[in-house]
Amino acid sequence: MARGKVQMKRIENLVHRQVTFCKRRAGLLKKAKELSILCDADVGVIIFSNNGKLYDLSTKGSMQGLVERYMKSAKKALVSDEKANQPSESEEEIATLKQEIQLLQKGLRYTFGGGSGNMTLEELDLLEKHLEVWIHSIRSTKMDIMFQEIQSLKNKEGILKAANDYLQGTIEEQCGVFNIPPTNPTGIPYQLTIPNEIFNF
Template sequence: MARGKVQMKRIENTVHRQVTFCKRRAGLLKKAKELSVLCDADVGIIIFSTKGKLYELATKGNMQGLIERYMKSTRAVQIEDTGGRLTLESEEITSLKEEIQLLQKGLGYTFGGGVETMSLDELHALEKHLEVCICHIRSIKMQIMFEEIEVLKNKEGILKAANEYLHGKIQEQNGMFDLPSPMITGFPYPLTIQNEIFQF
């Protein structure tokens, strides 16, 4: 008979929970011993029951020896990681200091200082920084110009609409449909015609 799939949740029945604990604990310890024998591995297992009873297995030596080996191994990894982070941070700090010094020299030159003390590499680096700044300034300048052009186009459209509206009103009042469109300039801001407002 096929066994049903076991749901991974706490067993509420105390007796069933204790039986399952004993069976699975024995199976786990057996598998650990097999792993140690077949693969010549050092395996350590520590288990505490719900009542606090300790069960442990050290396949080679004792548990204290395995714990000491574990502590030494993790301490070495932590030291290595810390050393790597410190090296990266130190390199980053050095790079930032060099960049700050270069920018300070560049600012000094911009405000009248000389460049005779700068090396060729520093001048090349400064040139690249200035090119990036100029490109950024030009990009912002073009964006502002495009926005102003759009505003002017909107105003032009409003003026044309106002002109057509006035021309239509004049034709309605005078009954003259063949007159050319009058040139209307100098609209006040805002333009109000018979309770209608043209904002531009």
């Protein structure tokens, strides 16, 4: 006689339920052992009966060690999923820049196109804050450039002063007289040789 198909629902008869539990539990544990042997897998099975009795099987090592391995693996998988779901810093930065560009473009259209209905009050406040930040950054960069140019001019001034002192000393040395203009009966200017490195700005 052919065996009928078992309906997947709770067995109401307590005796039949207990017999089915024992048979299927034994079959499940047997299949777990076979899987471990045939595939060299580390298999763990935990079963609680309807009255709370525990049945477990660990094919390699202890159940506690297997559970600890599971917890570590599950934690790593959870962290990996969270990282995958969270946008990277570069993506967040790109999104922020896109929003700023869109806001600036909208502000330019509003400025040159006119019309108060193009932008909301919140957008205007946000645009004002961005403009203040940009102006501060531009002014700061401008001051840095001006400071660098002033320092460069001061350096050139020092070089020119050193060259002037060198020329003055050379003239006084050739004339042999201090604080008296040299006389040159021929009217030809004195030929002075000055090292080139003095004028390397």
